[in-house]
Amino acid sequence: MALLSLFDHEKSRREEEILASGNGTAQLSVAVVENDFVGRVYEKLAIVYDLAFGPTLQPGRRRAIAQMSMGPDVRVLEVGVGTGMNIDLYPPDCSVVGIDLSGPMLEKAHGRMIRRGLRNVRLLEMDAAHLKFADKTFDIVYAPYVMSVVPDPVAVVREMHRVCKNGGRIVMLNHFRSANPVLAWLERALSPFTVHIGFKADLDLPAFLAQAGMAPVSIEKVNTPRIWSLVTCVKE
Numbered sequence: 175m176a177l178l179s180l181f182d183h184e185k186s187r188r189e190e191e192i193l194a195s196g197n198g199t200a201q202l203s204v205a206v207v208e209n210d211f212v213g214r215v216y217e218k219l220a221i222v223y224d225l226a227f228g229p230t231l232q233p234g235r236r237r238a239i240a241q242m243s244m245g246p247d248v249r250v251l252e253v254g255v256g257t258g259m260n261i262d263l264y265p266p267d268c269s270v271v272g273i274d275l276s277g278p279m280l281e282k283a284h285g286r287m288i289r290r291g292l293r294n295v296r297l298l299e300m301d302a303a304h305l306k307f308a309d310k311t312f313d314i315v316y317a318p319y320v321m322s323v324v325p326d327p328v329a330v331v332r333e334m335h336r337v338c339k340n341g342g343r344i345v346m347l348n349h350f351r352s353a354n355p356v357l358a359w360l361e362r363a364l365s366p367f368t369v370h371i372g373f374k375a376d377l378d379l380p381a382f383l384a385q386a387g388m389a390p391v392s393i394e395k396v397n398t399p400r401i402w403s404l405v406t407c408v409k410e
């Protein structure tokens with residue numbers, strides 16, 4: 175009982191700190207999207223996705239999986255697996271479940287899985303904000319280039335946290351709003367347009383982490399230019 179009230183006290187102290195910082199209520203992005211809209215965008219993008227977003231974003235994908243340094247039998251959930259650009263980067267002795275909202279993107283991923291003969295990957299159509307997995311199922315829950323695509327990134331990361339085992343990792347690879355005020359202003363101005371090519375340009379990382387109640391153990395800049403962040407959190 176005493177331990178519980180200490181925990182509650184710590185939690186409310188953290189919540190007060192978040193609200194005092196202004197990040198607890200700050201706007202995450204000016205762009206508002208719904209799943210239907212996102213689905214339509216990726217239905218169109220599926221055919222050109224690998225060409226447009228393949229090689230340019232591949233160094234970040236490689237770095238993310240290298241820094242996970244997975245041992246054998248690790249269970250990974252990839253949220254927003256898309257056309258499967260990551261699926262052959264995982265060690266063959268780990269098991270991977272890839273979920274995505276978009277049927278056409280998943281069809282591409284399925285084709286890649288067959289062509290590469292991957293037996294450790296399972297693909298499922300699912301909304302990241304409503305994961306159909308039990309609590310504490312996966313060792314690593316990874317969302318590559320997804321957080322600025324979904325309507326409610328806080329709901330998604332909470333679901334990622336729920337299905338992650340205690341001591342497991344929640345990893346996000348994403349572009350976030352710049353700390354440079356001029357670039358940040360530009361990203362806010364462009365965001366209502368960039369959603370039409372699949373992402374919000376202005377997702378605010380400090381506000382996002384504060385509202386999700388997540389404290390990363392590392393944030394690394396990746397890709398060229400280095401405007402992409404690899405954010406790793408550990409579930410306590």
Ligand SMILES: C[S@@+](CC[C@H](N)C(=O)[O-])C[C@H]1O[C@@H](n2cnc3c(N)ncnc32)[C@H](O)[C@@H]1O
Binds near residue numbers: 212279
């Ligand atoms: C930019 S792509 C990233 C694909 C892949 N992870 C990669 O590294 O190339 C974003 C993906 O997230 C998916 N997505 C968007 N909203 C989603 C949601 N609510 N639940 C699951 N997947 C979603 C899209 O369909 C798309 O395939």
